[in-house]
Amino acid sequence: MRFKIVSAAILAAFAVCSQAARIYSNYDSFYAAQPGAVFSDPVKRDSSVVYSDSGERGVYTEMQGALNGEKVSIRIADRSITINGSNYRFADATTFPGEHRSNLNPQSVDVFLATPTGSPISIMCLQGDTVGSGEADRHKQVYLLVNPFARKGKPTFLHLPSLFASCRAVLLTKDAKLVFPKNSYLFDNAEEARVPAPVVWTRFCSSGGQLHQPFLTGFEG
Template sequence: MKSTVMLMAALAAMSSNAHAVRSYDSYDAFYSAQPGVVFGAPVKQPAGPLHLYSDLGGQGSYTELRSTLDGRALRIEVAENRITVNGKSYRFARATTFPDEYAIDIYPGNAQVFLAGGTSNRPPLLCMEGYGSGSGEADRHQQIFLLVNPLARKPTFLHLPSLLSSCLAVVATKDGKLAFPKNSYLFDDAQEFRVGLLVSYYTFENQRFVPVPALNQLRLRFAQPEIPFQFSVQDKN
């Protein structure tokens, strides 16, 4: 009888440990599960072909979206190299860019736009994400641009870190400070293979990108080395 009880206790402990580490096969699902997540579902993309434009900067295409933000109507155009909100354009190349990031043209048809209304301790937000052309591991990098207070006279326009990130990764602390992850690879002991990801949070204040000490770093462990699309959360520092 005693042996049976001990066996049941051991199995229960193993089951508890198994459930303590949650696995993911989607970074959007992982980011959406974090405390303080700011954005929900994206603005719905319209059906039909893209619009074409021609100006002094060349020719291209754009998609047009309509929504509201804090009770005000929004007309949003997403082109290869800029986003336009109610007639005011923001070129990607002119955004305040996180160190070592570079703006590239995106494909408007696959871009997503997210909106978040203002609260008592932070302004309304608009975030756009999209992929450009590329080979190799280009699908691990997404162009992410954040407009803070997009209907203000001079919004803050930020280009956020791209590696395995998303607009859904943006969070707000309890005091309303916006934060977003800068991801970097973790290697095995021999420093040969990438086996995980270190998620470190930053914010933008006093015209600089700075770490957010109040938010713990997260360590993600890939299910297989060098393949980052299935992973589990290992610990919090």
């Protein structure tokens, strides 16, 4: 499955059209308002419980869910996720140009599962905090696993662009294409300073064809 840019940058436009803009309290509320959102609530887990094995490095968490009617046992460590015994190393995920992976804190990870109505695919998404300082809290480590139980071929495993990322930002179009954003900051004309608040919102898609969905939006705080 190939992913590529399918739309030009779409800009939040406070200065020009502020009267038409809708204000969102956070990025998740904005993503949830988009048509075709794939994920809603994460798999229930107890974030206070972690495990470790004798002789093994680090800790991990465990949880149970269901995907396409099949029970799913999930183990999350700082460098990999194991699903029904199949291990996926984060280092093996396809990463987009300019993006960088970070080890995850297993206690911070939420897992989302979905089999969209009318779609032949099953999808798993996990998101966790980026390990770092400064503006690291603006970045989420988000991994998308498409068709984890595929009998033919390898599942698609992607590390999504991290700035203000969320599993809730993954959308399914009417023609059954998965799309997700790459956020980036706006800079002034001299490319020296960031413009406060607005970001560039660029969509990626799983196949050819272009999407055009202009919108005006903004964020408080």
